[in-house]
Amino acid sequence: VADCGHHLEDDFICVLSLLYSGEARVNTEVQAGPLYRVLGSPLYITCSVSGFRSENTDKHFEFRMTKPSNPNFEIQIISSHEDTFGYSSHLIRVIKNEITLKRLSPNSVRFEIKSLQKTDEGEYECTAVNLEGYSAKTVVKVIEDSLSVSSSAFTPLSLNEGEALTLTCLASSSTSQHTHLSVAWYLHKDGQEDAQPIISLNRDFTLSPGQGFERRHQAGLIRLDKWGEASYSLKMAEVEPSDQGRFYCQAQEWIQDPDGSWYIIIQKNAEEMALTPSSPSLAVEISAQPAALQEGQELMLSCNINTQDVEKRFFSVAWLKGSVELARIGPTGVLTVAPEYSVRQKNGELRAYLLKHSGTICLLPHLLTENRLSIKMQQAGNVAEGGGLHLSCEVDGVQGQLSVTWQHKSTPMSSFTEIISINQEGVTELTEEFVSRKVRVMRPAADNFTLVLDEVTLSDSGVYQCAVSERITKSKTHNQTQTTTVTVISIGKMCLCVCVVTYIVTVLPLSFFTENNLSVSKEDTAMNISRNQDFTIPCNINKQSSHESKFQVTWFWQKEIETKQRPIFTVYRNSIQQHRFGENVRLRYDHPDPSQFSLTFSSPGPDNSGLYFCEVEEWLPSLSRGWRKVAVEKSGHLNVSVLTEGRHVLTHLVISLRKNSSSSLWAESVPMNNKPSGDD
Structure with a gap:
């Protein structure tokens, strides 16, 4: 019998006790360890045996364990053929069904502890009982529960139909193990046994709308935003009567076992918040x-x-x-x-x-016979091989429903081929040629469509076209196109040479030791403007720590009667932009100089009055994690007052x-x- 509980932690399957009898080979298998499980959570270990001549005959199994404090002393736990097999410390839990052994097939069983105790940590051995014993071992580590989940509101909410709802959930874990969190928002309607998932952020950072909420998510009416390390906000732009019920968020903590599978080690729900939408008078x-x-x-x-x-x-x-x-x-x-x-x-x-x-007097859309549709496409330029391509198509003068198609041609003389399209109902359709590629269309604002193509290759160079079709009536459409040229640059092969004499020398870049010298303009200003008069929020960097610095800039807004500071727009250090203000607000981002950033607010109303400012994060290269944040500075406040009308x-x-x-x-x-x- 060999021991793989300690030495085979990187193996996918732990296989022990190989016995040859003639041409027969008997294998006993359990999950490879160590298996990290949370205190108070269940433990499942599947044990199977193969190689017996009689595969359809029930095999008997026994489970034992040894504790780290006394590895030479075996403790009998449970057996499939002997009720009194376990020692007294475990026999009581077996009698109470707190520890069970369930047969899955004639050749496999599942060992279960319903609620782990700290004393359950150790090495577990599964033995297939026959004329001789065949066994396999795995290690179980019991860790503390460090998952914390809470919500922002505790009192019942009362909103009018069509109003916006924002709920915030705080979820974090302080475990020393490498784990991932997934967060989901649920709606538990009155009279229904099970709650409905509204939207979830999965452990791989992908968003999934729940059944019945897909249409509103595709239209941008339901969002889940992650702020910082632990804040997850549910945003519903327009509540409906069907949204009445109790809202809550659920966090799950996942760990990857040595066999490569992901396992939920703990799951918690935050407090419920009741919502009653009412129809306005x-x-x-x-x-x-x-x-x-x-x-x-x-x-x-x-x-x-x-x-x-x-x-x-x-x-x-x-x-x-x-x-x-x-x-x-x-x-x-x-x-x-x-x-x-x-x-x-x-x-x-x-x-x-x-x-x-x-x-403002507006002529109804069906009487607008002239084509007011116009589009503006971002000029992409050069993209590094293996990097991501982001092309934005901004639409103006919209009178009807839009559909957008992205196309590509490799040479000026060739014809365009379709990549991906989004129709008037918001349904995305990907061509067969790009099914295996990481490509998607995003709509961060009502007038903006963005093509995202990850892991670009040299063949992705060429001309890209954004084709917009606007349906005015059943028989009338307006069409506009815009193109831009993209060049994918080969990054070649990188070689890291290490010279070994008598010891290894690691040379850190000078920027790794650079002190924080970030300085942002902090001048406070105020302005009074009329409705629909554009205004610009500047964000100027006076001094930076290094010429290698990259910046992440976020603009915030604080209403006049509130203390909450809301992020409205973020441009990340890799130039990806995130619009956070809603589809009915037009924001224009400009970066005319390496140290100058600005955000222009178009056609504001009285509800947009308040304090505006920016927050700058400075990042420098890091050997261990790629980039490290070295400084955060906030600008001065811009106090904007928009005049009120009817x-x-x-x-x-x-x-x-x-x-x-x-x-x-x-x-x-x-x-x-x-x-x-x-x-x-």
Whole structure:
């Protein structure tokens, strides 16, 4: 009998007791150790035997252990053929079913301890009992439970339907073993036995939406963001009535066993938080101007909608004469009319306008006959072989639904071939040629589509094209394309030469010993701006520690009535950008100089007032981990105040009555002042 519990920790399977009888060979196998398991968690060890002439006959198994403090003393635990096999220290736990031995097949069993104790640490031996014993050993290490999980809110939440929900979960582990964490958010609806997974961040850092939440995740309405080392935020842009229930987060700690498989060593749930979405109150008023009129005069019908957060909601408005519907504007802004008015609509005699809360008059999308669609593509330049390619396509002047296709051609004279596309419903389709490649499309903002291609090769050089198609109506589309040229540079083969004399010399780069000299501009400024007036948040580095420094810059926002500082945009040291403000906010990042960064906020509203600043992380090369963070500095504050305007949606329907002609119907809008003028 050989011992592999201590010496074969890197083997996938521990195989012992090989006995030859004629041509028969008997093998006994258990999982290779050491197996790290958490105190209070279950332990499973599978033991199997092969090589017997009678494979269908039940084999008997016995489990023993030795403790590190007395490795020469064997403790009998449990047997498949003898009820009183175990020593008294374990026999009581066997009788209480705290330790069990379950038969999986005639040639295999599973040994289980339901709740590990510290005294269960040691070397376990499984013996297949026959005329002689065949055994295999593995080592079990019992470690402390260091997983901590908590949530940010404990009181019930009450939100209106369509409002945003943000919940934060803190999850961390201080174990000395190399483990990975996975975090998932769950919704436990009233009356249902099991909770539904909303979204999870897996141990390999991939995101997976739960069943029933895929559509909202693809549309960017449900996100899971990781902040720092231990903060995981669930963000739902618009809560729905179906979201009522109890929310909680769950953290799992994983460890990789010597056989390469991953095992959950501990799992914990945070406190539940109850959510009750409610429908906001809605008030509708209709008015006619003038109230009395003669044939040939204009008639304007105004429908005034008042409700909470009116600028964030969508409405369907219909005008009726008696019980007959004359015209309707749907939630997407498309106007439909009764058959008798269809000719006037085609002739442009029937028009509809929407007066938004900002006072801006917007012609409805179906009346915009000109193509306002424009796209701007990031110029990529050179990419190192084996690195990642990120190409951004920014869209402006959008009036309808978008679909985007990324294409590539290796030479200017060849034709484009499709790489990946995303349709109007947000469904991604990858071509067969790129199925085996690490390629994906991201939509960090409503007007931004980013192609990500990892581990590029020399053949990926060439021209890349972003083709955008905008669907206005069933029969009308607008198309735009933009191209950029990418060159993949070969990095060659790197050689590390070590000269050995009588000892090994390791030369550290000078930057490894560089002191922290990072300095960021800390000047506080303030500005008062009107609605929709762009403003820029600068982030200037006055001094850096080394010419090899790379920077990660994050801009933060603090509302006027809050103390919480929210990250809104991050550019990492590898130039990857992360938009954190939401799809309805347009941010433009600029980096005109190695020491100058800026973020421009487009078309802000009063809700965007507050303090803005940036935080700079300085990174230098490190021998052990690639890069090391040497300094963190914050800039001064920019205090921005955006002027407040009205908060109403006003839609007008205009009927023109002309003598000796058929009546015409259209809708238009008039800006509303906060105070009535003398002419009102």
